[in-house]
Amino acid sequence: MAAPIDLHEVMDREREERFRTRWRVKACASTACMSAGAGATIQAVEDMVEREDMELEVQVIPTGCMGLCSAGPLMRMMRRGGDETDYQKVTPDAAKEIVRSHVLNEEPVPEHLLDTTMPFFTSQERVVLANGGVINPDRIESYVAHGGYQALEKALTSMKPKQVIEEIRRSGLRGRGGAGYPVGSKWSLLAAAGGKTKYVVANGDEGDPGAYMDRTIMEDDPHRLIEGIAIAAYATGADQAYIYVRAEYPRAIERLDRAIRVARRNRLLGRKILDTNFSLAVEVRIGAGAFVCGEETALMASIEGRRGTPQLRPPYPTEKGLWGAPTMINNVETLANVAPIIDRGGDWFASIGTEKSTGTKVFALAGDIVNTGLIEVPMGTSLREIVEEIGGGVPDGRSFKAAQTGGPSGGCIPAKFLDTPVDYESLRELGSIMGSGGLIVMDDEVRMPDVAKFFMEFSMDESCGKCTPCRAGTVQMHNLLQRITDGNGTRRDLRDLEHLCSVVRDMSLCGLGQSAPNPVISTLQYFRSEYEALIDEEEVVHA
């Protein structure tokens, strides 16, 4: 067996490498920036550095997501031991000019400057995404240089499993997959379960169409997730773990596969991790396009290679999960919080956010808003701050109408509640949910019944068909919404729709059906007049 990685030696080596050149160019190579042309930009800089013999002056480092996706490709010039200058919309030609100007003349290039003093950057607090725009996701050394795997080493060499769970409990961390279940409690359940084999599963199915934080974590900081999984397995006594990734994320699958191999080679996974008695095997499993597989019992069926239909709980997975063995499922973002908590302590984490919702939350900010991208804010930040300050408000002189959170299981929050703090309880009170963190802003041009129909179509398509209320109810609700939005609805249709909302919510087997009516309920609650206008117009026409 090879010797385990020496974290401190790697850190020293990386520090030397960092100071080797006077300039470091960090370029975002994450999915959104790549779609905006970052590949060509990075290539152009690398070619120029080679052609003009600048290798001793400049090193180019591709990084994960820097956050402001709408301004990509993004690039950062970093001077040794000194200042940083950020650039936006960096075309290949602009990139060459920027690098030349800094290296040769010590001059920034004004046209592409990115103002990092704007609230989009200053109001964020990055815990989960701390490594975004900082490390090169393809190099484990880069992760280690920024403190990576220290938490695992600390847990394995100086903490008992019980102490690890206690630290997580103190942190107040709650599940980021939607429901907000306390993570410490879930871990205790698995730790207390008997049996020889126990499983930990990372849920990377990310079904909410409008959220991509889990994808970004898996692609841009795969070792952070692996470290979190390893700590969770140590704390709970599991020796096998799966990462379930949706097939629509090929790059995440590739990155994770590679990261797992590298971690194993460095004795951070596999047998006798870091020469301790703890062993863990991690494997990636791929979905195949079924939203319901994000639900934990359906997910386990899918890992076993079966149709992903949910089961009635109890028994809960921690009693009877994969192949009948105790299993614990945590969301990817949840697990990405684990290493920082072990590193810096549960009390530190609990000091961020609100009393009941601690830590930060990552949101995918999109829709009718100036700054779109991934943001991370302390729990309890107001929607207004997110939309108006960080997001820069609604563009084109239009006005804010609603923010949608929680995707197809969530609701639409109207302008009058913009001062609501974003935490689990407040959002639920408004008839929405935190969900996985998709936050879509809609301006006054968007018709809310259309939005309700959009999500109902989603739930209808994604219903697995196992239980009747969800299978048939979503079809009926979609038909009614279709009639109403086409202007052919009647008052009776509206009444039927409301009735179906409660039937489907109360009678469905799993969370998909139970929450499918939420977008309808919340738009009816806050924007009822829009439904009525559609009906009244029609009745006038017929008269």
Place this chain on the structure above:
Amino acid sequence: MSDTTTRAVVGVSDRQQGEHPSGDNRFDLIDKHLKRGRYAQDQLIETLHVAQDVFGYLSEDILIYVARALRLPPSMVYGVATFYQLFTFDPPGDHACTVCTGTACFVKGADDIVKGVSNAYDVPAGETSEDGSLTLKTARCLGSCGLAPVVVFDGEVLGHQNTESTLELVAAAVGGVD
């Protein structure tokens, strides 16, 4: 059903050295994957992914082939394959246009793009045009919401699209419509 895949199951005798018994070396890739997974039955979904990558779609023969290799009832393999939306059972067109219809793209008008392409090329979403030149697909969020609406044409991700720009793209590859 294509000739090659039919032969795969029947098996042909005139095989040359280094050739898969079926005479179609694409089955080698599936076999390799099966072997790596030690023919474990829970590898079914992964195996179907590999098979679809290799053949472009899952014909009945491929499903039977996988069922036999993993010793699973064909009905179960068929049941699993039809449950998941990413598996297709028809050969794809020469070009693929995927329009994201996730929430962010919806808010930015993705539906109009789907309708536009669908009408212009007389191909319903999720299907392939009659001449086999174009497959029109929809996707639920490609994780590039910042660039909404997003279209993927033959693997290339393109942000900030509208109906005209997408039709231009399709016309350039497939040819215009009269």
